[in-house]
Amino acid sequence: MAIRVQEEDFDIGAEIKALTLGRTEIGGVASFIGLVRDFVDPGAGQESTAIRGMTLEHYPGMTEKMLSRIEDEANRRWPLDATLIIHRVGALAPGDNIVLVVCAAAHREDALQACSFLIDWLKTQAPFWKSERTATGEKWVKAKQSDDVLAARWEKT
Amino acid sequence: MAIRVQEEDFDIGAEIKALTLGRTEIGGVASFIGLVRDFVDPGAGQESTAIRGMTLEHYPGMTEKMLSRIEDEANRRWPLDATLIIHRVGALAPGDNIVLVVCAAAHREDALQACSFLIDWLKTQAPFWKSERTATGEKWVKAKQSDDVLAARWEKT
């Protein structure tokens, strides 16, 4: 289990290698990378806007606390051998990596489900904020209702 | 869209970089790596058996045909920007990579779902066979009913 908040880029290959090295009980590694897209999701019937760059702000201290809690919860729900969350902050350009989530498990379905869970919860629970730079200036990104819907799938009833 | 069947190992970092380079419309990349585990899944109440190595056989021609078809189907079901399937054949040791599935999309949920779909369908549709070497000899792996159950989730009703 590991959490990192950093300005530097990450290398998924090196991270997975470090996570799985000598851990031959691992049968599957699911991962997700979020990247800076070059367009803003348009509303219905609207044209999309080109993005020139993005800045990621976070709440140091609370971020690590929430990410650790999300990771703990994934480990409680699925039998995982290893998990990793890396989230970048600072100035990013289109095509840049933003976030990496990796889950390793003996069985693939556990790894895949946990990976999906981690990114959904991170999106709604971890204190990060994006601002996007377009031709008309810099604008804070609005939270998407669809993210709440995706996260709600994992609520225990 | 790309399919590769090969004896050589793969580097997930290099593969994802090649897939996403200059493709700034991509917002999420979901991937799955299957690895050789060092134990055979025991039946209920049985002890697990240590695995020393594995050999992967396939049906050249049909393999590529089925993998392409699976990939086509994923691209029909989800709006994907890029997909990649690499499957290794030949002699493998515990900890070695077996298979890599990568799906890139504008939206994370499409990438994650398609990745899960591809590995589930590959497991039940692509003509690969594993034999495992343990202390008591080499044995062909039995198909798991759980894989049929996972694949059946994606059947359209």
Place this chain on the structure above:
Amino acid sequence: MKLLYFAWLRTRIGRAEEEVDPPADVATVEDLLRWLQGRGAGYAEALARPDLVRVAVNQEFAARDAPVASNDEVALFPPVTGG
């Protein structure tokens, strides 16, 4: 009480953090938000849509009726947009 502001709450209020000493009747998150609205134009503008403001007390998400005390760290921010 230490206050932290993030994202557009930070830019509208014009600072990232400050120490405040609210009156004794400020007992909950709700009270604190109301009291802050009276501290000037930047605050009033930033808190004009309280439904868009999330609050964490000592780095834990807090509901409007959660208590706040003088040595708490209270953070105000919009709904999160990371990942």
Place this chain on the structure above:
Amino acid sequence: MKLLYFAWLRTRIGRAEEEVDPPADVATVEDLLRWLQGRGAGYAEALARPDLVRVAVNQEFAARDAPVASNDEVALFPPVTGG
């Protein structure tokens, strides 16, 4: 007709492929499996549990009632276990 065998079907039958010329009444996959069982001990053993045998005709999964013809490529193998 070209026959291919994979995994334990290959090891039990003792060869990876062969050319065969079944009689005219071998019209379906089912007929072919029955005819092959009579070709020797290895075949009989390999095909003793037909429920464990999957068949592809010209590299497409084929049901038991699918037709087979003299210039088809027919592959026999156990349920797949890749990934």
